Amino acid sequence: MSITADQLQARLAERLQAEVEVVDESHLHAGHAGAREGGRHFRVKIRSAQFEGLRTLARHRLVYDAVSDWMKKEIHALAIDAADTPN
Template sequence: MTAGTPPVSDADDLRRQLLDRLQQLAPDSLDLIDESHLHVGHAGAQGGARHFRVKIVSKQFEGLGTLARHRLVYDCVRDLMPHPIHALAIEASIPPNQGLS
């Protein structure tokens, strides 16, 4: 946990914290889906670790490959992994018509 980051007390708090952190990427759209219910019994879910899917569209991804886009997203939440976030599926794209001349 980074300095000044309050502890995460429940799934709703974690969701709000993730959404707040991802605002650093100035998203045009952002959808955060808690998929933890799909991973019940999975070893990574033990102890309450959550599984999320993030769908984010941002101009900041322009000119970047998939790996670089994912790194930007992970940089926003790195200290929350592997607990309280066990897994983060990322769909990162640029706005439609972005990058076209």
């Protein structure tokens, strides 16, 4: 099963009470090992009050926790820009 950018956006928005933008960059990785196995490459920009006071690593852990079941196969790579401010 392959997920879409819309599905990823909806899950992150719900679980992190966040403003989320998702870009599917899978086409840039055609032929890559993860892409051949069905894993998608996404870039996400997330703004959530839950990130307030957290360092980058802790913010990224929250994001990965929100999609941990998809990280096994559906998502091969996830580039994250996570902040607590709307910028």
